[in-house]
Amino acid sequence: MDLSKEKVDALLSFLRQTKDREATCEDCLSAMAEFAETHLEGKSIPESLKAIEDHLEICGECKEEFEALLKTLREL
């Protein structure tokens, strides 16, 4: 396996964000509604949701869904 410079940079970015323990996409889905409401209320993120915040930094798919959710909630 060989990687271009861009892919090495992307991988390094992933590695810098890699934690000893991480929430999975399923964990993220089950807590995303609570996380989104906390975010929209402008409250600080509680410790119980920190892993979700970290997951959204590293998982592009969950982040895309989270941003779409925020967009719809702002319209409610």
Added chain:
Amino acid sequence: MAVESDWIERLSGELSTRGAALADLRELLLAKLRHAFASSGDDFIEDVTQEALLKIHGSIDAFEGRSQFTTWALTIAVRVGYTELRRLRWKDVSLEQVTGNTDAIDAGRVDSQNEPAASAIRRQLVEDIHAIIEEKLTEKQRDVLQAELAGMPQEEIGRRLGTNRNAIYKLTYDARKKLKNELERRGYSKEDLSPA
């Protein structure tokens, strides 16, 4: 339209009550998904709404009340929508196409070799990353990592490997952990891992 506290009761109620609740929820989802997937057609929105309704109704027991019911329901609907959108976008791309795409590789290596002496650490880092990937990761981890770095969604990687997004996330997480631990063992600091 139901107030938030009514949803569970209505969706779990008698047939007529449940039918009315599902109709209300359908209207709500349709309106919100049209906004979230504004560039997709009506058929797409209708299909996603229908599938989301089934998923929401089938997993009501998983709703723990940590948010508004409608927020929870929308979270599921948005995931259903993006899952379908990604499936459509990637339907003609095989895993082999993204894992076998090595066009940019030599250029990447040449770039790093042509950098001035000051970037010797970076050159060594790139070499070590390649070596660790070859020596420490499994073939499956290498394929999945390469597909992810090529931009293929985890959901789509999973579909091609007969597994799901969560399993792919765990697989790449294990690969990242192995890589990071081995780089640290070789003396690299977090600062060394900054993109060039």
